Amino acid sequence: MLLERTTKLVADVGQFAKMKRSAGEAKALQTRAEQLSPVAEKLAESAETLAKIRKAGIIVSFMPKERDELGKRTADLLTALRADPNNLVNPAIDLKYQFIDRLLSVATAAQSVSLAAWRRHVAENSEHAPEEILSALAAIPDYQSTVARIRSLQKRVSHLAETVPADPANVTEEIKRIAAEHREIWEMLTEGGIPDDVTAFLRACGLDGATLGSFTPSVAAWLGERGLIHLFRIKLR
Structure with missing residues (x-):
């Protein structure tokens, strides 16, 4: 009116x-x-x-x-x-x-x-992975391309959320497709979950290095199950 x-x-x-x-x-x-x-x-x-x-x-x-x-x-x-x-x-x-x-x-x-x-x-209708875990996983060379793909998907969704699109229904379908791809990649990447001590260890490795004490049995087991042990080296400060 x-x-x-x-x-x-x-x-x-x-x-x-x-x-x-x-x-x-x-x-x-x-x-x-x-x-x-x-x-x-x-x-x-x-x-x-x-x-x-x-x-x-x-x-x-x-x-x-x-x-x-x-x-x-x-x-x-x-x-x-x-x-x-x-x-x-x-x-x-x-x-x-x-x-x-x-x-x-x-x-x-x-x-x-x-x-x-x-x-x-x-x-x-979208998926989002915690940045701290992505940063931790990105420290592992074998995971870098996968993490980059997840970040690319999240960036696309962020862009779609900036403005109301001309066709919200059509864009919603795109967002759902991105979410499905994101879930598939994330589930493969974190199969079995990521324990807190593993996240802390990976994050530390990506920064100044992790202490020997932080290399707990659960960290060793998680890395071993994924064939990642060979990627890490122990160095003196």
Whole structure:
């Protein structure tokens, strides 16, 4: 309703501007049309974004607090314009602060809510490996290419979450495919799980080196089961 009324107001202002015989009055109305047109465009854009999100089955709740008030104000301005175009040249309200800025705030809020809903949806349908474990595994040469692949998949998902796409449903399918690939790689990489002491040992090896005491039996067993013992050397400081 708010979008339709605002769009109609902009159209009527432009039409009256063309009809005015006085150059001064026509210019004043044209200025109003130029002020209002971006507002209508922003509202249309935000409404389209909300519609795309909801069509994809993503729940997003948005109800502007000032919807009724702004809707009525738009209707009043439209009525006043039709009664006398000069009513919009010198309106009874502060057009910028009481109308234009508030409509732009509505449009901005709608975009923010849509983006937040999309990002939640992406997070719910994607996989993410802890960076500390990836860093630890990346210290093992045999795992570096696999870790790089996981990071590449995660980077792609992060990129997809930056903005609401033109086709959320289609992008959701891509995210699910990435998640499936991520799970497959991660399960092969961490088959049997990674004990905390193994994670700490690998992380230390990737930095300044691990102490001999941190090479516990469970660490030795985990590395041995994966044929990785030969990759490590003991050195004196």
